[in-house]
Amino acid sequence: MNKLKTILVVEDNPDDLALTLRALKGHNVANQIVEAHDGVEALDYLFGTGAHAGRDLREQPQLILLDLKLPKMDGLEVLRRIRSDPRTKLLSVVILTSSDEEKDIVNGYALGANSFVRKPVDFNQFAESVRQLGCYWLLLNEPPPACAEMP
Amino acid sequence: MTGRKAAEVIGQSLDILFPPALVDSSMALIRKTTGGERWKTVEISILHRDGSFRTVLWSSAAVFLADGKTPVTTIAQGQDITERKQAEAALRESEKRFRSLAVATSQIIWYTDAQGQVCGPMPSFQAYTGQSDEEISGSGWAATLHPDDAERTIKVWQEAVAAKTGYLTEYRLRRHDGVYRYFTARGAPVMTDDGSILEWIGTCSDITERKQAEEMLRESEAKFRTLIENIPQKILMKDRNCKWVMISENLARDFGFRPEDVVGKIDSQLFTPELAAKYHADDVRIMETGRTEELEEKYLVGGRETWVNTIKTPVRSESGSIVGVLGIFWDITERKRAEGALRESESRFRQLAESLPQLVWTCQPDGPCDYLNRQWVEFTGVPEAQQHGFGWLAQLHPDDRAPAVAAWEAAVASCSDFRVEFRIRRHDGEYRWFDTQAIRLHDATGHTVKWFGSNTDITERKRAEEEIRELNTGLEQRVRDRTTALEASNKELEAFSYSVSHDLRAPLRAMDGFSMALLEDSAGKLDETAQGYLRRIRAGSQRMAQLIDDLLNLSRVTRAKMLRESVDLTAMAEEIGAEFQKSQPERQVGLVVAPDLAVRADRPMLRVVLNNLLGNAWKFTGRCAQARIEVGAQERDGQRIFFVRDNGAGFDMTYVDKLFGAFQRLHSTQEFEGTGIGLALVQRIIHRHGGRAWAEGTVGHGATVYFTLEEKGRN
Numbered sequence: 117m118n119k120l121k122t123i124l125v126v127e128d129n130p131d132d133l134a135l136t137l138r139a140l141k142g143h144n145v146a147n148q149i150v151e152a153h154d155g156v157e158a159l160d161y162l163f164g165t166g167a168h169a170g171r172d173l174r175e176q177p178q179l180i181l182l183d184l185k186l187p188k189m190d191g192l193e194v195l196r197r198i199r200s201d202p203r204t205k206l207l208s209v210v211i212l213t214s215s216d217e218e219k220d221i222v223n224g225y226a227l228g229a230n231s232f233v234r235k236p237v238d239f240n241q242f243a244e245s246v247r248q249l250g251c252y253w254l255l256l257n258e259p260p261p262a263c264a265e266m267p
Numbered sequence: 268m269t270g271r272k273a274a275e276v277i278g279q280s281l282d283i284l285f286p287p288a289l290v291d292s293s294m295a296l297i298r299k300t301t302g303g304e305r306w307k308t309v310e311i312s313i314l315h316r317d318g319s320f321r322t323v324l325w326s327s328a329a330v331f332l333a334d335g336k337t338p339v340t341t342i343a344q345g346q347d348i349t350e351r352k353q354a355e356a357a358l359r360e361s362e363k364r365f366r367s368l369a370v371a372t373s374q375i376i377w378y379t380d381a382q383g384q385v386c387g388p389m390p391s392f393q394a395y396t397g398q399s400d401e402e403i404s405g406s407g408w409a410a411t412l413h414p415d416d417a418e419r420t421i422k423v424w425q426e427a428v429a430a431k432t433g434y435l436t437e438y439r440l441r442r443h444d445g446v447y448r449y450f451t452a453r454g455a456p457v458m459t460d461d462g463s464i465l466e467w468i469g470t471c472s473d474i475t476e477r478k479q480a481e482e483m484l485r486e487s488e489a490k491f492r493t494l495i496e497n498i499p500q501k502i503l504m505k506d507r508n509c510k511w512v513m514i515s516e517n518l519a520r521d522f523g524f525r526p527e528d529v530v531g532k533i534d535s536q537l538f539t540p541e542l543a544a545k546y547h548a549d550d551v552r553i554m555e556t557g558r559t560e561e562l563e564e565k566y567l568v569g570g571r572e573t574w575v576n577t578i579k580t581p582v583r584s585e586s587g588s589i590v591g592v593l594g595i596f597w598d599i600t601e602r603k604r605a606e607g608a609l610r611e612s613e614s615r616f617r618q619l620a621e622s623l624p625q626l627v628w629t630c631q632p633d634g635p636c637d638y639l640n641r642q643w644v645e646f647t648g649v650p651e652a653q654q655h656g657f658g659w660l661a662q663l664h665p666d667d668r669a670p671a672v673a674a675w676e677a678a679v680a681s682c683s684d685f686r687v688e689f690r691i692r693r694h695d696g697e698y699r700w701f702d703t704q705a706i707r708l709h710d711a712t713g714h715t716v717k718w719f720g721s722n723t724d725i726t727e728r729k730r731a732e733e734e735i736r737e738l739n740t741g742l743e744q745r746v747r748d749r750t751t752a753l754e755a756s757n758k759e760l761e762a763f764s765y766s767v768s769h770d771l772r773a774p775l776r777a778m779d780g781f782s783m784a785l786l787e788d789s790a791g792k793l794d795e796t797a798q799g800y801l802r803r804i805r806a807g808s809q810r811m812a813q814l815i816d817d818l819l820n821l822s823r824v825t826r827a828k829m830l831r832e833s834v835d836l837t838a839m840a841e842e843i844g845a846e847f848q849k850s851q852p853e854r855q856v857g858l859v860v861a862p863d864l865a866v867r868a869d870r871p872m873l874r875v876v877l878n879n880l881l882g883n884a885w886k887f888t889g890r891c892a893q894a895r896i897e898v899g900a901q902e903r904d905g906q907r908i909f910f911v912r913d914n915g916a917g918f919d920m921t922y923v924d925k926l927f928g929a930f931q932r933l934h935s936t937q938e939f940e941g942t943g944i945g946l947a948l949v950q951r952i953i954h955r956h957g958g959r960a961w962a963e964g965t966v967g968h969g970a971t972v973y974f975t976l977e978e979k980g981r982n
Binding site: 129131132134135138184185213214215216217235236237238239240242243 | 764765768769770772773774775776777779780781782783784805808809811812
């Protein structure tokens with residue numbers, strides 16, 4: 117089991133990002149948090165392209181917290197790319213977004229999201245949600261073996 | 268005897284008395300008589316002085332002397348028996364002739380004794396009957412009489428015998444082969460001079476053929492009679508001279524005569540001079556031309572006008588010559604009356620047809636037009652006769668002719684009613700639309716008798732229809748445009764909602780989140796007031812988030828697809844009530860839900876409705892000691908009205924109009940929680956169901972919200 121537990125947070129809103137990081141750090145669930153501020157940046161990290169060229173792709177995040185409304189490439193498209201690439205298709209992706217539009221929920225699950233969580237406005241609730249997510253996906257959930265993801 | 272005087276004879280030899288050829292034989296005969304003294308008689312012929320012979324019975328005897336041996340003289344006497352001899356000869360001849368006749372004729376000759384008993388053979392009778400001499404003797408012959416004739420015949424015979432008169436009768440006699448044949452029997456007594464009966468003689472003539480002919484004639488006559496008296500037709504026959512030969516009873520009855528009064532008469536004896544002259548002229552013409560004529564005549568029967576159809580035909584003899592005229596009549600009064608009625612009904616129809624505003628026409632069963640009313644003629648300006656048959660087609664719009672003809676022919680062929688629309692050219696050249704209909708008049712057997720048609724001017728209607736069609740087309744286009752616009756605006760609204768749900772909440776989250784961070788991280792640096800402000804910022808942002816969620820809900824209710832299904836409203840209300848109870852277990856609320864409230868509604872939407880109404884009731888009874896919430900339904904004007912009633916805070920009816928407006932509140936947030944979106948949401952959903960929502964309330968005495976789920980009039 118990989119000792120380094122990485123969470124990839126894909127979030128364009130710096131406020132939300134700051135609050136998410138605060139919630140995550142506050143509960144000490146992650147060893148490493150990688151931020152991506154739009155969809156393209158997220159994919160660059162995952163596939164070792166762009167700013168992340170040459171990154172060791174054996175190190176993949178244990179959890180991706182994915183916002184939907186993103187500049188350049190929206191969250192659903194990011195999810196589609198993750199699921200259609202053998203290197204990333206088994207990664208745990210939790211959609212964490214402001215919206216609770218039924219359309220988004222259905223599309224998210226259809227594209228293979230592992231979970232859909234709405235960001236509550238009340239920070240206490242928000243922090244609690246993030247904590248629970250971290251606990252579950254990083255500690256309780258048994259991820260698929262890393263080698264199985266590689267072709 | 269000799270015609271001679273005595274002087275002439277005395278002294279003469281006897282020779283002169285005899286015919287010269289017979290002198291010797293006569294003298295020899297005489298000499299035989301003179302030989303003795305006894306009278307001897309011979310029959311000899313004596314020659315009369317006039318040269319004729321007479322038969323004389325000659326008797327002579329010799330007169331002898333006393334010795335008896337010596338003749339003295341001879342005495343002779345003669346008796347003229349010529350007459351007797353002639354009579355005897357005549358009798359003999361007659362009898363011979365009679366016998367020959369009896370043999371020669373086919374008739375049976377019979378004879379009996381004076382008492383009517385057969386006492387000798389009767390060859391011709393026996394030849395017929397085959398009886399023996401013994402069998403016919405006495406009354407044995409009568410055994411061959413037909414049993415039906417025997418008694419009568421014997422009676423006639425006995426009466427004749429008793430009365431000694433001749434008789435004539437008919438009877439059947441059995442032939443030797445068992446066949447009975449008819450005979451006419453005549454019998455007459457043969458009388459002696461003294462008036463007594465010598466014998467009976469008679470004949471039997473075979474009349475079987477005549478009888479059969481008569482019988483056949485009678486039968487034929489009877490058949491003929493039966494025929495003419497039983498056929499409904501009336502029959503007469505006149506001879507070459509126009510004299511009535513025969514008239515059937517029914518015809519005679521019509522005339523008021525008895526048939527026997529008519530036969531033998533001529534027309535002038537029976538009818539008025541005019542009628543007689545007419546009949547006579549007809550008869551004579553028919554006999555002269557030899558042609559059969561058929562004519563319709565009218566005559567009076569018992570004062571009643573009667574129409575007859577007459578066939579008069581010449582009667583020809585076997586040789587082909589015209590011997591009379593035969594008339595056959597039958598009563599056609601009813602037919603004439605029906606024809607009259609038909610003419611009258613037709614005239615009435617025409618009157619009606621001429622008075623209608625429509626163009627009216629009739630056609631023959633097979634299609635050609637035979638009548639067009641005045642309106643048609645005036646409309647087209649073309650004479651009626653010119654449009655008969657299929658001439659009317661020329662007045663139709665060229666584009667309509669082929670379809671009209673096709674439809675008409677189809678109707679005629681299938682005997683179905685005809686309905687079609689076409690344009691007819693008016694006299695001024697304008698084509699106008701007509702709704703054309705025809706119905707079929709048929710007889711009892713279903714055969715078409717006539718077609719009745721009418722054309723109604725529908726030009727104005729057509730024009731209106733065209734306008735409506737154009738309007739509709741325009742309307743459809745407008746609806747399409749509107750729909751497109753609506754869809755676009757819906758899309759925009761959707762995009763807006765999406766954006767709201769994402770973007771409007773994020774800043775709130777930041778406000779709340781960072782306020783919280785501040786409170787957590789810098790609590791020591793902030794006094795109580797500052798911390799209170801931060802808490803207010805958080806509360807405000809959370810309330811704003813709630814408002815946004817409610818707004819989104821409202822917009823979703825407007826856009827969401829609605830699906831009606833059967834919903835158990837009772838169960839749903841109880842379930843929601845239970846949820847509230849669970850969230851606030853400490854409250855004592857008496858929830859009464861009427862049983863079996865089954866509705867057809869969109870289930871999620873109805874849940875929103877009940878959730879809000881029960882939520883309000885729950886909320887506004889929060890300060891009641893004896894909270895009571897009632898869910899039920901009532902029937903009014905055939906419509907089911909549901910209600911949720913509580914005994915809570917109630918409201919002032921002055922503001923009832925504001926109750927269902929979005930974000931309208933009648934209570935402060937401090938008093939009761941809420942964003943004011945609940946009833947707006949309820950109303951939106953109820954409207955989408957085609958229903959209505961309204962409320963009643965009194966401050967401090969609770970409120971009732973009513974709603975229906977169907978359009979009024981629908982159920």
